Amino acid sequence: MQPSPAQRSPAQPSPAQRSRQGARAVPSRGAIPWPLGVPALLGALFLLLPLAGLLARAPWRGLPHILADSQILDALRLSLVCASAATATSLVLGVPLAWVLARSQARGISVLRALVTLPLVLPPVVGGVALLLAFGREGVLGRFLDEWTGITLPFTTAGVIIAETFVAMPFLVITVEGAFRASDRGYEEAAATLGASRLTVFRTVTMPLIGPSLLAGAVLSWARALGEFGATITFAGNFPGRTQTMPLAVYLALESNPDAAVALSLVLLVVSIAVLAGLRDRWLSAGTPA
Amino acid sequence: MRRTALTLTAVVIAGLLLAGCTSSTPAKGSSSTTGSSSRLASGTINVFAAASLKEAFSKLGQQFEAAHPGVKVVFNFGASSGLATQITKGAPADVYASASTTNMDQVVTAGQAASAKSFAGNVMEIAVPPGNPAGVQGLSDLAKPDLKVAVCQATVPCGVTATKVFTNAKLTVTPVSQEIDVKAVLTKVTLGEVDAGLVYVTDVRAAGEKVWGIEIPVKVNASTEYRIATMTKAPNKAGARAFTSFVLSAAGQSALTFAGFAKP
Numbered sequence: 001m002q003p004s005p006a007q008r009s010p011a012q013p014s015p016a017q018r019s020r021q022g023a024r025a026v027p028s029r030g031a032i033p034w035p036l037g038v039p040a041l042l043g044a045l046f047l048l049l050p051l052a053g054l055l056a057r058a059p060w061r062g063l064p065h066i067l068a069d070s071q072i073l074d075a076l077r078l079s080l081v082c083a084s085a086a087t088a089t090s091l092v093l094g095v096p097l098a099w100v101l102a103r104s105q106a107r108g109i110s111v112l113r114a115l116v117t118l119p120l121v122l123p124p125v126v127g128g129v130a131l132l133l134a135f136g137r138e139g140v141l142g143r144f145l146d147e148w149t150g151i152t153l154p155f156t157t158a159g160v161i162i163a164e165t166f167v168a169m170p171f172l173v174i175t176v177e178g179a180f181r182a183s184d185r186g187y188e189e190a191a192a193t194l195g196a197s198r199l200t201v202f203r204t205v206t207m208p209l210i211g212p213s214l215l216a217g218a219v220l221s222w223a224r225a226l227g228e229f230g231a232t233i234t235f236a237g238n239f240p241g242r243t244q245t246m247p248l249a250v251y252l253a254l255e256s257n258p259d260a261a262v263a264l265s266l267v268l269l270v271v272s273i274a275v276l277a278g279l280r281d282r283w284l285s286a287g288t289p290a
Numbered sequence: 291m292r293r294t295a296l297t298l299t300a301v302v303i304a305g306l307l308l309a310g311c312t313s314s315t316p317a318k319g320s321s322s323t324t325g326s327s328s329r330l331a332s333g334t335i336n337v338f339a340a341a342s343l344k345e346a347f348s349k350l351g352q353q354f355e356a357a358h359p360g361v362k363v364v365f366n367f368g369a370s371s372g373l374a375t376q377i378t379k380g381a382p383a384d385v386y387a388s389a390s391t392t393n394m395d396q397v398v399t400a401g402q403a404a405s406a407k408s409f410a411g412n413v414m415e416i417a418v419p420p421g422n423p424a425g426v427q428g429l430s431d432l433a434k435p436d437l438k439v440a441v442c443q444a445t446v447p448c449g450v451t452a453t454k455v456f457t458n459a460k461l462t463v464t465p466v467s468q469e470i471d472v473k474a475v476l477t478k479v480t481l482g483e484v485d486a487g488l489v490y491v492t493d494v495r496a497a498g499e500k501v502w503g504i505e506i507p508v509k510v511n512a513s514t515e516y517r518i519a520t521m522t523k524a525p526n527k528a529g530a531r532a533f534t535s536f537v538l539s540a541a542g543q544s545a546l547t548f549a550g551f552a553k554p
Contacts, residue, residue: 138482154483155438155466237467237478238443252470255371256445 051269058266059259066263074241075249076267079226082157082245086164086225087172087218093165094172094221095214099202101173102180113177120170127166128234135162135235159236160243164228168221175217179210219275226268334362335529336382338373340389340447340516341471342412342489345496346549347387347537353545354536361529369446369471377402377521384530387518387537390447394517406519409537411552413513414448414455415491416504417479424485429506432486433461440478440487441465447514448472452488454512476501492550515554 032040059066066072101113119127135142135153146152153159187209191201207214229247236243238252246268253261339347344367351363366373366381370388377383378400386403388394394406418426424437432439441463442449449468456463469475472489479487480500494503518537520530536542547553 132481132483136481136483152438233470237440238469239465239467243467252443252445255369255375258375 054262054265054269058262062259063263063266066260067267069260071240071244072249072260072264072267075244075246075264078157078160078241078244079246079268080271082160082164083222083225085161086168087222089161089165090169090172090221090225091214091218094169094217095176098173098176099180099206102177117170117174119167120174124167124228124230125234126230128163128231131163131166131231131235135159154235155237155239155243157236157242160232160245163231163235164225167228167231168225171220171224172217175213175220176210179213179217180206183209223272223275226272332358332361333526333529334364335384335526335533336364336366337385337387337533338366338368338377338381338383339385339387340370340373341367341473342389342448342492343367343387343516344473346492346546346551349549350537350542350545353541354533357536358532363533367473369443371396371446372470382523382525383521384524384526385518385520385533387516388447389516390450390514391517392450393447394519397519402521402523403519404522406517407534407538408515408554409518409543410516410546410554411513412451412490412492412516412550413511413552414451414488414506415494416506417476417487417489417494417497417501418485418504419479419482420499420502422502422504423482426486426504428504429455429459429510430461432463432488435464437486438484439463439465440467440469440475440484442472442475442488443468443470446471448475448488448490451512451514455488455506455510458510458512495550513552516551 097116101109101116122130132139132154134140135145137143137146137152137154142153153162183206187205188201191205192198196204227247228245229251232243232245233248238244238248240249244252246264250261250264250268253264337347337351344365347365347367351365354363355361366376366383370390370393373383373386374388374393374396377386377397386394386397387409388397389412394403397403398406416426416429416432418424424431426432426437431437441452444450444453448471466484467478469478472493475487476489476493476497478484479489480497486504491503494501518534520527520534524530537546543553
């Protein structure tokens with residue numbers, strides 16, 4: 001049987017439609033309109049040129065010798081350890097916080113959300129001062145910690161981790177909270193009707209759903225913690241091997257040994273690229289439910 | 291209505307332009323203690339100075355501005371080594387005052403300054419929080435393992451001088467933190483986060499009641515020499531020369547002595 005005209009393949013426009021389309025010039029799919037293309041090119045150049053400068057001016061010949069310096073290796077090791085610990089702490093504390101912010105019906109939740117994301121906009125040095133006033137030896141909480149246990153947090157590696165967690169956790173909280181809000185409650189409700197307890201639902205249904213966002217949030221906070229300078233130097237001070245992270249080492253090396261500063265910057269750059277490259281697929285698909 | 295508004299705007303703009311023109315020419319016959327250079331000093335003078343000069347130089351800046359109406363002195367205080375790096379990398383400074391000869395030599399070698407003059411000296415002192423909670427008696431206490439001590443980073447002048455003091459006293463001191471500049475050390479002391487910090491005598495004086503000072507015996511104390519120079523690429527050369535002369539003048543020197551600095 002012949003297909004009726006109404007059942008003709010919709011992909012083929014009728015001759016009348018085709019002539020209407022031809023009258024209006026249809027741009028090819030790949031072309032970028034220049035009002036967007038030029039600023040985009042400038043933006044890309046602006047972001048890539050400093051990286052190119054770093055690579056061009058790096059002391060490639062002396063690199064192995066510079067990097068063999070124990071102080072540099074100490075700073076690198078400390079940075080990686082503290083950033084990872086800060087991310088782990090952010091995950092442990094931040095994911096439940098994000099869940100509460102997303103799901104709780106209590107009044108004042110929006111105020112709480114605004115306050116916990118304050119470190120995002122707070123200048124890091126201000127954050128460091130605030131940390132001192134809270135957890136320092138004379139601080140609101142730190143005073144009791146010192147009196148009862150003799151533990152002081154400033155000038156310790158734990159202090160570095162605390163400072164980095166303070167600036168990095170809001171990134172995780174924001175990312176994950178958005179994912180919780182966007183995730184489909186239907187799956188959770190279905191699991192609940194099948195008899196799963198709330199904690200089981202959270203563990204087996206909710207968390208896998210937000211997996212990509214969780215990873216993206218963790219990477220963001222790891223990167224933020226790695227690069228933290230102001231809060232670290234104010235709260236944890238600067239001592240090689242104990243609290244001198246890479247950014248501090250770079251800043252101080254810039255004055256006395258610029259080659260070392262560039263070499264350190266290169267190392268940080270390579271580490272960052274490695275992390276981003278390793279997670280690029282997950283990164284790009286972050287925010288979509290699994 | 292529209293015409294009145296237009297005329298009014300024109301009159302206001304003309305008035306502003308006129309006011310702008312008259313203020314840029316200094317009043318004739320105004321005398322000043324710095325003599326002929328007062329005619330030439332105008333605009334903004336960017337002074338890069340060591341952190342320990344903060345209070346003294348701020349006062350000198352105010353005195354200079356009072357003597358030269360229309361001139362603004364803008365300060366950039368920080369660690370001398372950091373400032374030297376900024377200058378060699380192209381920061382627009384008119385005057386550079388460093389807390390050590392090493393950093394000034396750095397700037398001179400880079401061709402940014404022709405010659406420098408010594409204008410002050412400084413020695414170190416132990417700063418402790420008010421009440422001296424850790425009961426620091428003297429320099430040897432700083433070597434105690436459970437005492438929290440803050441010093442300057444080893445590459446900045448106050449760190450170099452602190453190392454000299456410890457070497458003179460034959461002490462091994464392990465600080466909990468090596469701060470970026472002397473004011474950061476002072477802050478850690480005033481906040482009570484450390485038991486003692488090694489700063490300059492001028493810093494203890496400037497902090498007033500916020501810290502207590504414990505003197506270091508002259509025999510083991512170390513001093514540092516402050517140098518000042520006008521930059522060869524200064525955007526405001528006349529202003530730079532005027533301010534430098536002011537610092538070296540009797541008025542400048544007496545202000546520095548009042549703040550606790552030693553003679554050069």
